[in-house]
Amino acid sequence: MVSTKSWLTIPKGSSFSLANLPFGVISTEVAPSPRIATAIGEFALDLSVFAANGGFAGLDTFGQQQLSVFSEPALNAFAALGKSEHYKVRIYLQSIFSENTPHPQILRNNKDLQSKVLIPLSAVCNHIPFLIGDYSDFFVGLHHAEKAAKVFNITLARNYKHLPVGYAGRASSVVVSGTPIHRPQGQIVRQLGAPPVFAPCHDLDFELELACFMCKSNPMGHPIPVDDADDYIFGYVMMNDWSARDMQAWEMGPLGPLNSKNFATTISPWVVTSAALEPFRTGQLPNEHEALPYLREKRQAAVHDIRLWAELKGSSPSASGTSTTLCRTNGRYLLWSFSQILAHLSISGCPLNPGDLVACGTVSGPDRASHASLLEINDNGALSLDIGNGESRTFLQDGDTVTFHGVCGDDEYSLVGFGTCAGTILPAINALK
Amino acid sequence: MVSTKSWLTIPKGSSFSLANLPFGVISTEVAPSPRIATAIGEFALDLSVFAANGGFAGLDTFGQQQLSVFSEPALNAFAALGKSEHYKVRIYLQSIFSENTPHPQILRNNKDLQSKVLIPLSAVCNHIPFLIGDYSDFFVGLHHAEKAAKVFNITLARNYKHLPVGYAGRASSVVVSGTPIHRPQGQIVRQLGAPPVFAPCHDLDFELELACFMCKSNPMGHPIPVDDADDYIFGYVMMNDWSARDMQAWEMGPLGPLNSKNFATTISPWVVTSAALEPFRTGQLPNEHEALPYLREKRQAAVHDIRLWAELKGSSPSASGTSTTLCRTNGRYLLWSFSQILAHLSISGCPLNPGDLVACGTVSGPDRASHASLLEINDNGALSLDIGNGESRTFLQDGDTVTFHGVCGDDEYSLVGFGTCAGTILPAINALK
Structure with missing residues (x-):
């Protein structure tokens, strides 16, 4: 069980606590290509940039070639990996944000990466999360x-x-x-x-x-x-x-x-x-x-x-x-x-x-x-x-x-x-x- | 008005006369990737191979970069070019097969290309022609x-x-x-x-x-x-x-x-x-x-x-x-x-x-x-x-x-x-x- 407390400030009453970590598709004014993110507190974590900067280095069971799913403009490819993979990614991200994270060097102690991957929710544009079939x-x-x-x-x-x-x-x-x-x-x-x-x-x-x-x-x-x-x-x-x-x-x-x-x-x-x-x-x-x-x-x-x-x-x-x-x-x-x-x-x-x-x-x-x-x-x-x-x-x-x-x-x-x-x-x- | 007669033998009663030229998606045993074709008489004309071998050289108003639509596994990209483009392509293909074709060197007199692009309908596998949205x-x-x-x-x-x-x-x-x-x-x-x-x-x-x-x-x-x-x-x-x-x-x-x-x-x-x-x-x-x-x-x-x-x-x-x-x-x-x-x-x-x-x-x-x-x-x-x-x-x-x-x-x-x-x-x- 991961601690429900994060080193990142998550306001009381936030829908996006460490227990949540929902997935969505975002873009920003400076980077207008839609890509995958998760929401935590008042931030979106840009998973495309996070993956490209070694963010998933602590998750050795998640194939590196699979990381490309986070650069897709919709969640379909990530979703199609199957529930065991979603589960792994979410648990790993919880561990990254946990106050007692086993991987402090990846994000908690890495201000440079934080500035690249944590985007205020007020600054993101949300897109339709999936390319809908039926x-x-x-x-x-x-x-x-x-x-x-x-x-x-x-x-x-x-x-x-x-x-x-x-x-x-x-x-x-x-x-x-x-x-x-x-x-x-x-x-x-x-x-x-x-x-x-x-x-x-x-x-x-x-x-x-x-x-x-x-x-x-x-x-x-x-x-x-x-x-x-x-x-x-x-x-x-x-x-x-x-x-x-x-x-x-x-x-x-x-x-x-x-x-x-x-x-x-x-x-x-x-x-x-x-x-x-x-x-x-x-x-x-x-x-x-x-x-x-x-x-x-x-x-x-x-x-x-x-x-x-x-x-x-x-x-x-x-x-x-x-x-x-x-x-x-x-x-x-x-x-x-x-x-x-x-x-x-x-x-x-x-x-x-x-x-x-x-x-x-x-x-x-x-x-x-x-x-x-x-x-x-x-x-x-x-x-x-x-x-x-x-x-x-x-x-x-x-x-x-x-x-x-x-x-x-x-x-x-x-x-x-x-x-x-x-x-x-x-x-x-x-x-x- | 193009002649309804073709240098290619089209049996009496064929659904796929020179007046038709419907579009579809085919593959064959030796080339299993689905691609675009038209049907004429008892043959499919493989438009992907036809395009790659200069088949559209006589259609100078059709952009060369547009030819890639014929290598797609569905008709969506070709269709999205718009009706004036479909019209041009169909009229051009009619002229190619017409007995008095203005471009005899492209296919009528080119047995080598004929052997590459004309596939008996009995040897083609048909696929769903479009990636269907709604x-x-x-x-x-x-x-x-x-x-x-x-x-x-x-x-x-x-x-x-x-x-x-x-x-x-x-x-x-x-x-x-x-x-x-x-x-x-x-x-x-x-x-x-x-x-x-x-x-x-x-x-x-x-x-x-x-x-x-x-x-x-x-x-x-x-x-x-x-x-x-x-x-x-x-x-x-x-x-x-x-x-x-x-x-x-x-x-x-x-x-x-x-x-x-x-x-x-x-x-x-x-x-x-x-x-x-x-x-x-x-x-x-x-x-x-x-x-x-x-x-x-x-x-x-x-x-x-x-x-x-x-x-x-x-x-x-x-x-x-x-x-x-x-x-x-x-x-x-x-x-x-x-x-x-x-x-x-x-x-x-x-x-x-x-x-x-x-x-x-x-x-x-x-x-x-x-x-x-x-x-x-x-x-x-x-x-x-x-x-x-x-x-x-x-x-x-x-x-x-x-x-x-x-x-x-x-x-x-x-x-x-x-x-x-x-x-x-x-x-x-x-x-x-």
């Missing part, structure tokens, strides 16, 4: 599904508690936190039975989700056994599955959402490894139906206790500068675990690959204060949420910024956090003039 | 939608004639013609109201579709105007959207198909360019609703007159060797054109990219003999199709091979064909033992 989104937040059904006065689909319900999403529009989001346009039916009109989305919503990035392939035709699925998961991010509710209502039947989801999906930049989240395993929501054998997981604590919350900041003169908490929820509010989701996604023989992104769906809690979308919070527009300064929201307005936060742990010096996942809504582009 | 599938075959609705005793969705209904598909399981397909397994409800069981799919079906590969990006937030959409299409392939009907019936609601489609999708190996198909433009099916402006296309002849047919060959001793025609249909049986599909897919601001694959859905004709899936032909299992030798099929059995053919034109010496798109069903793998 992106799939699920719907396993039970409270979300139940509240949505209640709002629309329907019952849960009969299949809902027998399998993780999901759909294929759009990989090309997954963007990293901070990327502005243009309000989508499309077909909307404003009154039941009326013909559709073409207009900018009116009912623009957020959805707070978790998602995993994959690090291993299964061959086509060969499903992933549920108890092996964890080997396929590199780590996790927070995800905002922006949703155009008015467009969605019209287009959903019979083949599911398309334009109401494909315009943008925002993810947090730092991928928190499975290993860092392991201490926070907890039980998922109970299911009165026994799962079919291919979904029956040996592990009881199959989901993670992650405190998640969303904030909204408006841009109007009166709202500017104040943030309102939209919801506080938890990563444990899932009916199916990520392992069960991967077992189901591949049960047909579908091949999954490193760089695939798989999300669980909206992670809502049981009450309004923990509902993780405005659809639920405001009963699909029937209510509106006071955001202070006399302003309120039923759905998102242009200029609104939605920011997610996610943290595990109680010790303020060893938190495992996700950082933030933020996006600001810009007006629709009238490109068809 | 794959989207639509449902715009009106006769298919109407027949499916009739079989299930439901009405067409209210949105159906207002927008091209579609969904995101699984890119990782798109395979090239000839790849064997393992029967998928999953959850099936055998009797209305009964709980699901885990079993190999029983109701395994084919769907005959057309699909386009893209060659141009639109920036996120900026939809593709419908009248510009053709600039984004490199060319077309035939596609078999294998479908597990029993799994689909259980999983479809509310988010659309997942495992019932994600196990495999087969495409034909030679991408027929938009330019080669241009002479076969024809009108699409009429729509009593006027399209919204963003879907209103100036061009009247927006789809293609492509004769399409499907054959089934069983593997049982009695069925072996005989082929049965499953259907004869036509590429014109679409309610929306591919340009309209791309305009709709991007109207939300969704970015599309070179290498994206976009399919139209099952291209059925109006009667049983032109229905392009067994669901329609056999009224979802109520009927069975005589396939000769005393055998019949309601759905596909292990060992069955389904082969699609597609051809444009009447002159047997200048056909523009797609070749074949074939797949054989293998038993499910019991990987969970």
Whole structure:
């Protein structure tokens, strides 16, 4: 067990304690090529420069030719090395930063290298961490599904508690936190039975989700056994599955959402490894139906206790500068675990690959204060949420910024956090003039 | 206008006449690296070796540094050069093979180069032609939608004639013609109201579709105007959207198909360019609703007159060797054109990219003999199709091979064909033992 104390000053309450060490892709103004980094305290450690300057000299079991993965513009190659390699690298980096590091000469006592590899997080530009292959989104937040059904006065689909319900999403529009989001346009039916009109989305919503990035392939035709699925998961991010509710209502039947989801999906930049989240395993929501054998997981604590919350900041003169908490929820509010989701996604023989992104769906809690979308919070527009300064929201307005936060742990010096996942809504582009 | 006659012997009835020149990716036993080729008559022209041996010396407007695109293992880089470049290359290759070629010294009179670059199609291994980014599938075959609705005793969705209904598909399981397909397994409800069981799919079906590969990006937030959409299409392939009907019936609601489609999708190996198909433009099916402006296309002849047919060959001793025609249909049986599909897919601001694959859905004709899936032909299992030798099929059995053919034109010496798109069903793998 490595000491949770570092020679590097890590502020109390930092999401990026020594217990975390998430991986991401960064660039800087002076070195604009995207490359791999880890986050620690208020710094990014540039792993490309660190590797090139003998930083991994103390890790003799990690092949030197493998060090090139840190100069790649995405985590795919590092991820594809397999979980034992990620584990080795993370443990080694923990030892490098530990106050009683066995390798003081590598970084602790090497001010020159420190100046080259430790970059203030405020000075880095984050990039999308993986070149995404396929992106799939699920719907396993039970409270979300139940509240949505209640709002629309329907019952849960009969299949809902027998399998993780999901759909294929759009990989090309997954963007990293901070990327502005243009309000989508499309077909909307404003009154039941009326013909559709073409207009900018009116009912623009957020959805707070978790998602995993994959690090291993299964061959086509060969499903992933549920108890092996964890080997396929590199780590996790927070995800905002922006949703155009008015467009969605019209287009959903019979083949599911398309334009109401494909315009943008925002993810947090730092991928928190499975290993860092392991201490926070907890039980998922109970299911009165026994799962079919291919979904029956040996592990009881199959989901993670992650405190998640969303904030909204408006841009109007009166709202500017104040943030309102939209919801506080938890990563444990899932009916199916990520392992069960991967077992189901591949049960047909579908091949999954490193760089695939798989999300669980909206992670809502049981009450309004923990509902993780405005659809639920405001009963699909029937209510509106006071955001202070006399302003309120039923759905998102242009200029609104939605920011997610996610943290595990109680010790303020060893938190495992996700950082933030933020996006600001810009007006629709009238490109068809 | 180039002569349709070539100095190379092109058999009467060949799909790959001088009027075609589709692009694909090949390898051979002696040169196993995948590379770009075109098909002509009974040969593949290896464009990588052709380029390396001065084959493009007569095309001075095509940059020499661009020639490296032909050594790539996929068509993405060539496609991304843009339609004016594809056009130039195809017209140049037509001139090279023309009986009155202005460049006889390059290939016609150069037996040595002929021996290096002309490889019998029977000796080439075809690969997936593009590295696929996102794959989207639509449902715009009106006769298919109407027949499916009739079989299930439901009405067409209210949105159906207002927008091209579609969904995101699984890119990782798109395979090239000839790849064997393992029967998928999953959850099936055998009797209305009964709980699901885990079993190999029983109701395994084919769907005959057309699909386009893209060659141009639109920036996120900026939809593709419908009248510009053709600039984004490199060319077309035939596609078999294998479908597990029993799994689909259980999983479809509310988010659309997942495992019932994600196990495999087969495409034909030679991408027929938009330019080669241009002479076969024809009108699409009429729509009593006027399209919204963003879907209103100036061009009247927006789809293609492509004769399409499907054959089934069983593997049982009695069925072996005989082929049965499953259907004869036509590429014109679409309610929306591919340009309209791309305009709709991007109207939300969704970015599309070179290498994206976009399919139209099952291209059925109006009667049983032109229905392009067994669901329609056999009224979802109520009927069975005589396939000769005393055998019949309601759905596909292990060992069955389904082969699609597609051809444009009447002159047997200048056909523009797609070749074949074939797949054989293998038993499910019991990987969970």
